Amino acid sequence: MSDLEHIRTWFDEHLPELLEQHRVPSAAWAVLKDGEVVEGAHGVLNLATGVTATPESVYQIGSITKLWTSTLVLQLVDEGLVDLDATVRTYLPEFAIADEAAAEAITVRQLLNHTAGFEGDIFTDTGVGDDCVEKYVATLGGTPQLFAPGEQFSYNNAGYCVLGRLVEVVRDTTYDQALREHLIGPLGLRHAAPSVHEAIMHRAAMGHLESGEEGTLEPAPFWSMARSNSPAGSTLTMSARDLVAFARMHLEDGVAPDGTRVLAAGTAERMQAHEVDLPELGLMGSSWGLGFERFDTPDGPIVGHDGSTVGQGAFLRMVPAEGVAIALLTNGGDMISLYHAIVGQVLDSVTDVHLPGLPQPPAEPERIDARRFVGTYSADVFDLTVSQDDDGRIWIEQVPKGLFIEMGGQVERSELVAYRDDMLIPVEPDRGMYMPHAFLGDDGEGNALYLHLGRAVRRAGA
Structure with a gap:
């Protein structure tokens, strides 16, 4: 055969x-x-x-x-x-x-x-x-x-x-x-x-x-x-x-x-x-x-x-x-x-x-200071806001805009953990995948200028 x-x-x-x-x-x-x-x-x-x-x-x-x-x-x-x-x-x-x-x-x-x-x-x-x-x-x-x-x-x-x-x-x-x-x-x-x-x-x-x-x-x-x-x-x-x-x-x-x-x-x-x-x-x-x-x-x-x-x-x-x-x-x-x-x-x-x-989150992720990543990154179809709470946990909230709303998009909040240098990854999968989040560049104040998810999403106001 x-x-x-x-x-x-x-x-x-x-x-x-x-x-x-x-x-x-x-x-x-x-x-x-x-x-x-x-x-x-x-x-x-x-x-x-x-x-x-x-x-x-x-x-x-x-x-x-x-x-x-x-x-x-x-x-x-x-x-x-x-x-x-x-x-x-x-x-x-x-x-x-x-x-x-x-x-x-x-x-x-x-x-x-x-x-x-x-x-x-x-x-x-x-x-x-x-x-x-x-x-x-x-x-x-x-x-x-x-x-x-x-x-x-x-x-x-x-x-x-x-x-x-x-x-x-x-x-x-x-x-x-x-x-x-x-x-x-x-x-x-x-x-x-x-x-x-x-x-x-x-x-x-x-x-x-x-x-x-x-x-x-x-x-x-x-x-x-x-x-x-x-x-x-x-x-x-x-x-x-x-x-x-x-x-x-x-x-x-x-x-x-x-x-x-x-x-x-x-x-x-x-x-x-x-x-x-x-x-x-x-x-x-x-x-x-x-x-x-x-x-x-x-x-x-x-x-x-x-x-x-x-x-x-x-x-x-x-x-x-x-x-x-x-x-x-x-x-x-x-x-x-x-x-x-x-x-x-x-x-x-x-x-x-x-x-x-496929990428996977680490079993025991390192706790990190995420201040360089924290902020809102804005594109035509969504805003992405990264935050870190008092317990050191890192969160990202996606607010859909435009076409994403027409397609039924809802506000979503999920937890991120350390993955690699200047990269975070979700704890839970989305449609079967864990999409790494890469933070690139510098806005002149020590913050990442871009959140990269295959496309570069620029920090709002930078």
């Missing part, structure tokens, strides 16, 4: 139990090795309707869309239409944020590798028309600059919307149509939908969120986020097999299965290569490329991306040295723990590269 047949058997035997254990309504999966693919699905796409998942079912891939956006941009680079190190204003003269000097300096590369430095969690809904991305970019004029362009990594959804608009302008088309013409079509994908209107033509998953004190899973209050954020990952929907077909093109030097060249020779490798390091957060990669998240393990790099939308979670992992790709698509519950159990098992079975362990 081949490695892939062993994988199929393992999924058949274990996926139903794992879904029940982690309270995930359904999952679809696909594994690629040496040009061959196995796939499957189990569970219920929508708890309100009882429609079951099949391998052809489509799920939102969320921020994995950023790999598609970066691929569209690199196609333009291949064609000589865009220079990675040219400023964004070379192609979008109207691009504006609050810091004019930064707006003039930010480059295409800095948008791709998340070092542009402006506030990134901006989810303004500018309608459903074909001009929605253009209108979205026009709303960024008051967006604050958190640090100088190129200074550090801070995950930036808004930056990828700007890249989507760049694609629209240079291609003279809409973002959705660019996906169809330059990726979905050339890759021969049959179950991929850039828009809500196309997704409904397929067997589409519904996201689920926890409700009430019991944490009961219920269908999300709406299906997708705003179309204006589509280049960052608000609408693109597909089957696990189609997501793996996209990964295969990147593993095979930009060539589609039928021989169509989608990227120039060497471009896929450039996209996966190291560009910038991250704080040691554990849940995100250790470094980033031109779109690709990188896990730099002792056994070699794993590359890919995650995606999270309204009650749906998607995971893509690739081992370039071994020609392996894994896609896992889910629609609620403890999706992170399910991902780690499944993708870890697959990697152990068919590669010599192992998934890094």
